[in-house]
Amino acid sequence: MRTYRTYHLETPGSVDGIVPRDVPDGPPTPGPRDIVVRIHAVSLNKRDLLILDGSYPLKAAPDVIPVSDGAGEVVAVGEEVTRFGVGDRVTSTYFPRWLDGRITPALIDQPGATLPGMLAEYVRLDENAAVRVPDHLTWEEAACLPCAGVTAWNAVTGAEAVLPGETVLTLGTGALALFAVQFAKTLGAQVIATTSSEAKAARLKELGADHVLNYVENPAWAASVRELTGGRGADLVVETGGPDTIEQSVRATAFYGRIALIAANSPHKDRLEITTDALASSLVTLRRLFVGSRAHFERMNRAITLHGLRPVVDRVFAYDDVRDVHAAYRYYATGAAFGKVVIRVTSGE
Numbered sequence: 001m002r003t004y005r006t007y008h009l010e011t012p013g014s015v016d017g018i019v020p021r022d023v024p025d026g027p028p029t030p031g032p033r034d035i036v037v038r039i040h041a042v043s044l045n046k047r048d049l050l051i052l053d054g055s056y057p058l059k060a061a062p063d064v065i066p067v068s069d070g071a072g073e074v075v076a077v078g079e080e081v082t083r084f085g086v087g088d089r090v091t092s093t094y095f096p097r098w099l100d101g102r103i104t105p106a107l108i109d110q111p112g113a114t115l116p117g118m119l120a121e122y123v124r125l126d127e128n129a130a131v132r133v134p135d136h137l138t139w140e141e142a143a144c145l146p147c148a149g150v151t152a153w154n155a156v157t158g159a160e161a162v163l164p165g166e167t168v169l170t171l172g173t174g175a176l177a178l179f180a181v182q183f184a185k186t187l188g189a190q191v192i193a194t195t196s197s198e199a200k201a202a203r204l205k206e207l208g209a210d211h212v213l214n215y216v217e218n219p220a221w222a223a224s225v226r227e228l229t230g231g232r233g234a235d236l237v238v239e240t241g242g243p244d245t246i247e248q249s250v251r252a253t254a255f256y257g258r259i260a261l262i263a264a265n266s267p268h269k270d271r272l273e274i275t276t277d278a279l280a281s282s283l284v285t286l287r288r289l290f291v292g293s294r295a296h297f298e299r300m301n302r303a304i305t306l307h308g309l310r311p312v313v314d315r316v317f318a319y320d321d322v323r324d325v326h327a328a329y330r331y332y333a334t335g336a337a338f339g340k341v342v343i344r345v346t347s348g349e
Contacts, residue, residue, distance in 0.1 A: 002026055006120035007325060008063050012054050015329040018066060018119075020322050027122040030078040034124050037090060039072040039345045040139035041316075042118045043175075044332045045147045046263075051113055052329070058113045068094055068111045070118025071133055071142035072345075081127045089133040092118055093294050094146045096129030100295040119325070121345060131297050134305040144175060144311035144340040145300070147291055152179035153300035154292035155238045155260035156187060160285075162236055164188030169225055169234035169252055170209075171241045173200050175340045176262060178312045180238040181207050183300075186307045192225055192234065203338060207312070222251035233257055243269035250278040258285040312339030319345045 003022045011017030030036050048067055050056035071091040074084050084090060096115065098107040111117040133142040156162045168184040170177040170193045177193070184191050185208040193209040195201050201212040211228050213221045226233050233254035239246060242263035249259055292300075303309070314337035317328035325343060332341040 004121040005320070006065055007322075009052065009060065009066050010063055012052060012060070015052065015326045015333075017052070018322070018325060018329070020325075027075065028124040030076050030081070030124060032078040032080040033127050034078045035074050035081060035084050035090070035127050035130060036076040037070075037072040037092075037123050037125060037130070038075045039070045039118055039121060039123060041072075041143035041342055041344050042067045042070040043140075043143040043148075043340045043342045044328060045069060045175075047147070048112065049329070049333055056113065058108065058110060060113045061115070064112065064114075065116040065118070065120050065123075066112045067117040067119040067343075068092065068113070069143055069146040070111075070123065070345075071139050071145075072123075075122070077127075083127045084130065084132075089135075089142070090130040091133055091142050091146055092123075092125060093129050093131060093297055094150060094291045095293065096126060098293045099128060100293050103290070103293070119343070128294070131294060131301060134301050136305070136308060137310065140313050140316055140342045140344060141311045143342055144313065145304075146297070148175040148340065149179050149304075149311065150292040150297050150300060151262060151289065152176050152183055152238065153303070154289050154296050155180060155262065156183045156189075156236065157299070158260075158289060158292070158296070159287055160258060162187045162189050166190070166235035167192060167229050167232070167254075169237045169249070170194070171215075171237075171239065171245055171249070172196075173204065173338045174240060175312065175337075177238065177240055178204075178207060178339055181209050182309050183303070184208075184236075186303060186309070189235075190229075192228055194221055200338060220248065222248040225252035229254075236260065238262065243272050246272050247274055247278055250274050250282060250284055253282060253284045255281075256283050256285075258287060261286055261288045313342055314339040316342045316344050319343050 010019045074088045167190045170180045191209045192211045193204045194215045237249045237259045318324040
């Protein structure tokens with residue numbers, strides 16, 4: 001039987017601690033309710049960097065296979081599997097046991113943290129821990145969905161969904177913010193986005209943003225959001241900046257607006273601080289959210305299929321050479337990407 005390659009976080013603290021291993025016994029064998037997936041692509045998320053440096057709230061298992069987001073083809077199924085067949089195109093889910101409803105502490109296990117992740121040529125998943133890939137997406141695009149895509153979808157549709165004609169404010173050009181721009185436009189919203197450069201502003205407008213504000217030139221951008229909305233403010237802020245932006249986000253939010261708080265930490269500040277002055281004239285609702293359930297994922301995929309949406313892929317790295325995998329992590333850590341950083345997994349027959 002042929003060998004196949006996996007990567008492991010052998011020594012946390014540095015990207016050099018991610019090492020390759022060749023497994024000699026061929027692909028894993030599925031249990032009764034498992035599927036075996038040949039991985040074609042994985043994508044990186046901020047949590048992968050936090051797990052690497054040990055600052056992620058969920059402690060990673062020793063020697064874990066990293067990365068939560070992967071897409072591939074089902075190559076074997078257990079005898080009791082009913083959801084998939086050989087040849088189906090699937091992605092992993094971020095929380096394998098969170099199927100619907102509210103998450104509970106018993107459901108927080110995640111691939112690439114407490115469970116084996118996707119940075120491998122083959123993975124074994126419970127059939128409930130995967131969803132089908134929209135047919136029009138490439139493997140690289142499909143690998144972008146489980147974390148950033150589902151989180152953005154939950155932000156704009158969860159709790160109080162965005163209505164046509166409302167205004168959604170997104171921050172920066174990370175993958176999650178770009179998904180939020182796309183989803184908000186499909187819901188009929190006006191989108192205001194922030195960025196740091198004219199080049200990125202042009203790309204945001206191509207993606208659908210109606211207005212783009214440069215937060216470097218205009219650090220008090222909340223006032224500009226109000227000007228663009230006739231004094232009303234944004235109905236929803238998809239808050240991905242956390243401590244660095246929360247004050248401006250509150251000031252930019254409509255009287256009964258809401259904030260979907262994604263990021264709660266920052267390399268610059270160790271706490272969220274909102275002045276009483278910012279809160280004085282607001283009845284804003286702040287909702288903390290953490291990715292979403294499989295049901296969120298499946299609803300999102302239906303919307304992606306209906307509207308023909310495509311995730312924004314910034315750059316694709318190779319898999320076979322550990323130096324390329326390390327380079328993907330290092331590039332992602334720079335924060336320069338416009339969209340997702342992907343590793344294309346190449347596996348033999």
